[in-house]
Amino acid sequence: MLSRRTCLRSALGAVLSVAATATTLPVRAQAFDHTHGAWTALLRKHVRLLRGGQATQAHYAGFAADRTALKAYLDSLSAVPPAAFAAWPRAERQAFLINAYNAFTVELILTRYPDLASIKDLGSLLSSPWKVKWITLLGAKVSLDDIEHTMLRKRGDYDDPRVHFAVNCASIGCPALREEAFVGTRLEAQMDEQTLRFMSDRTRNRWNAQRGRLELSKIFDWYGEDFRLGHRGIASLAAFAGRFAQQLADMPADRERIRSGTVDIFFGDYDWALNDAR
DSSP states (O other): OOOHHHHHHHHHHHHHHHHHHHHTOOGGGSOOOTTOHHHHHHHHHHEEEEGGGTEEEEOHHHHHHTHHHHHHHHHHHHTOOHHHHHHSOHHHHHHHHHHHHHHHHHHHHHTTTTSOSBGGGGOOSSOOTTTOOOEEETTEEEOHHIIIIIIITOTTTTOOGGGGGTOOOSBTTSOOOOSSOOOGGGHHHHHHHHHHHHHTOTTTSEEETTTTEEEEOTHHHHTGGGGGSOGGGOOSHHHHHHTTHHHHOSSHHHHHHHHHTOOOEEEOOOOOBBOBOO
16 A cells, blocks of 8 residues: 555645646647737836827837747737637727737837838838738738738628727838737727727818818828728718718817718828837
């Protein structure tokens, strides 16, 4: 018969073995953190709000100092198997892709920071930084364009024009890089707030009373078709703008004109300068 001491020693060894295995499990085998807590921690530390959040700057030097934490978060995204992703609720899938786009964009900037003035400096006449397939995601090598256009904008999956106010391309002309991660449980409220912030920014979207026209970000020119898909009953860009007449104009008559949908729309220039908080 085994002694009590031998039994205890065997039991303790088994416990330690299980504990050691748990701490060395690969990322793929661990449950994914749908709060994206690691990304939120980085954003709260390194994103600076401008004009009450209508725009933001990224402190890339700070992100660079915390690059180990950033890469650990990116690794957790890359480790998610396609089958697991497909089984998630729609909102969690959408939040995952938005966060992936934004976090991998920050990593892309860091590959040459501080020796760049724009994300476009990472491309050339023959290649775009958005088209290079350098990201491991959902079992494949993908580009930033793949995440945005093939996944987030794919017809029938999300059909949500608000995505254009959630993804950030590291440029001053972009909608704000949100100071927290997008999460499935609060995604609707977060997307609405991002949209309101951007539409409230008179440096990019406004009614020009002198010229009698609505002046909008170039984003609406590039992706105008996304605002005709019927999201929340909106079937045109003019109808979308009408929802934000109060943010776009001061005078009641001008607001009513915007709401009528019978306005000339002018698309402004896009500022590709790096959104860096130097």
